[in-house]
Amino acid sequence: MSVIVIEFITMDGIVTDPDGSEGTPRGGWAFRHGRETVAGDKFRLGSVLDDGVLLLGRATWQLFSHIWPGRDDPFSARMNAATKLVVSRTLTDTSAWANSHVLVGDVIDAVRHEARDIVIPGSLSVVHALNAADLVDEYRLLIFPTILGAGERLFPGSGKPAYLECLSAKQAGAAVFTRYQRVR
Numbered sequence: 001m002s003v004i005v006i007e008f009i010t011m012d013g014i015v016t017d018p019d020g021s022e023g024t025p026r027g028g029w030a031f032r033h034g035r036e037t038v039a040g041d042k043f044r045l046g047s048v049l050d051d052g053v054l055l056l057g058r059a060t061w062q063l064f065s066h067i068w069p070g071r072d073d074p075f076s077a078r079m080n081a082a083t084k085l086v087v088s089r090t091l092t093d094t095s096a097w098a099n100s101h102v103l104v105g106d107v108i109d110a111v112r113h114e115a116r117d118i119v120i121p122g123s124l125s126v127v128h129a130l131n132a133a134d135l136v137d138e139y140r141l142l143i144f145p146t147i148l149g150a151g152e153r154l155f156p157g158s159g160k161p162a163y164l165e166c167l168s169a170k171q172a173g174a175a176v177f178t179r180y181q182r183v184r
Contacts, residue, residue, distance in 0.1 A: 002137040003111060003118045005127050006043040009141050009154055015124055016151030018144075021063055029146045030175075037173030041075045043140045044177070045119060049078040052117035055107075058088035060122040065097035085110070087126050108133045124152055131159060139164070139180045142172060 008018035008030045020028025030038055056064065061084065068079045084100040087107050094100035103110055107129060111118060120126055130136050141154075155162075167179040 001115055001117055003130060003135050004045075004048065004120070004138045004140060005130075005136050005154075006045070006119060006121050006140045007127075007142070007154055008038070008122075009143055010146045010148050010151075011143060012147045012149065013153040013155060014148045014151035015122070015154050016148075019063075024151070026148045026151060029148060030142075030144055032146075033144060033174035037144075037175050038142075040073075041078075042142055042172055042177060043121075044179075045078075048117050048119055049082045052119055053083045053085055053114065054079075055085050055087065055103075055111070055118050055120045055123070055126060057123035057126045058086060058091050061086045061088070061091070061094070061097070061100065064121075065094075065100070069097055083116075087123070108135070111135050124154070127154070128156065131155070131162075137182050138167075139178075141178045141180070143176045143178060145174060 007015050009015050010029060016022070017024040017027030018030035020031065068076055071080075080098055082099060084094075084097065085103045086094055086100055087103050091102055094102060107126060111130060112135070120130070127136070163183040164180040165183050167181050169176055169178045
């Protein structure tokens with residue numbers, strides 16, 4: 001089992017509002033670089049979506065549940081068919097997106113006991129909790145040629161050091177797709 005974090009990220013480490021849906025003043029930065037940079041399976045998830053589970057925070061799940069069910073391309077079909085666990089204390093109805101379930105219990109405990117690969121798209125509070133518990137195995141980052149100067153960072157300054165190995169780096173439209181694995 002691997003825990004894989006996937007994020008759109010700026011060169012200065014900001015992950016806040018890449019699509020502009022949160023309405024922040026600097027939001028929408030990822031989509032300024034054209035559809036070819038963000039469309040499809042840019043994170044090279046492939047069969048991980050078929051055999052693994054998506055772990056999403058409530059806000060990310062709510063956004064995705066409005067976007068993905070209406071799409072029918074091959075990647076969207078995989079996203080829609082994937083098992084989805086939603087971390088939320090308030091959400092009760094997950095019927096808007098097939099195969100979605102509210103995670104019951106502690107997210108850290110659930111991740112430690114999950115047998116399948118876990119993919120966390122966005123969901124910064126979930127990522128921060130898993131980072132703090134030293135549970136993230138891999139980061140797949142789509143790094144955009146943008147510097148925002150403000151916003152929430154993937155790695156907050158108060159975190160502990162982590163040592164990573166670069167598995168790959170490849171241009172993806174205007175961005176660079178990178179894969180980093182934890183060195184344990």
